[in-house]
Amino acid sequence: MPHDLFRRRTTDHSRSLAPTLGDRLGRLLRPGWARTDAARRIAAAGLVVVAFVLFVRDNRGDIGEPAVVAAHDLTPGHVVTSDDVRTTARSRADLPDGSVDDPTAVVGRTVSSPVRAGEIFTDVRLLGPRLAEAAVGSVDARVVPVRLSDAGLAEFIREGDRVDVLTVDGSRAADTSQPRAATILASGATVVLVSGEQQSGPRRDQVVMLALPAPEASAVAAASLTDAITVTLH
Known part of the structure; x- marks a missing residue:
């Protein structure tokens, strides 16, 4: 009986020293606590980076595009001077077609219709x-x-x-x-x-x-x- 017990223990010890393919796969599929915690930290950091990239991409138009606006009310027939305009940043979605982004394209031109203070200049607000x-x-x-x-x-x-x-x-x-x-x-x-x-x-x-x-x-x-x-x- 003692001899059989010694053989059984020796066999079990040998198996632990020489794990089978199933044992190896099991260990890979069931990582330890430390490895699991590190993987979670890496995954969380990756999600933060992805969220930041998506936020920047979706809000690039909200950062602002240059637009020339009237510094005060202007009347038809008025010849625009540098004191009549200012440049500001506007959301790309708020810019009308034909908006002007360079003050030099406005100064010296004649206003064709009333322009309110803060209104964005467009190509059809000027004679041309x-x-x-x-x-x-x-x-x-x-x-x-x-x-x-x-x-x-x-x-x-x-x-x-x-x-x-x-x-x-x-x-x-x-x-x-x-x-x-x-x-x-x-x-x-x-x-x-x-x-x-x-x-x-x-x-x-x-x-x-x-x-x-x-x-x-x-x-x-x-x-x-x-x-x-x-x-x-x-």
């Missing part, structure tokens, strides 16, 4: 080709300045109004017995700016800037050199 394109809906658009024969009419016209441009037939100027025929030079012109009063000889005139397709703009510009120009409002 993009304004004509936006007003007419065509890349083939021009802005034409005209002086109306009836200076008082300009007081009733506002930016954004749609007007027809007319002139009169100069051939009947000498015949006062018949009314002078009106000729429509352009239909549906968009008023983009009404300037302040300007002294022109004995009277004070206002210049009205109209956005028109190129052919009609040329006709209006040519007629304004020699004929009286007026408009009718839609």
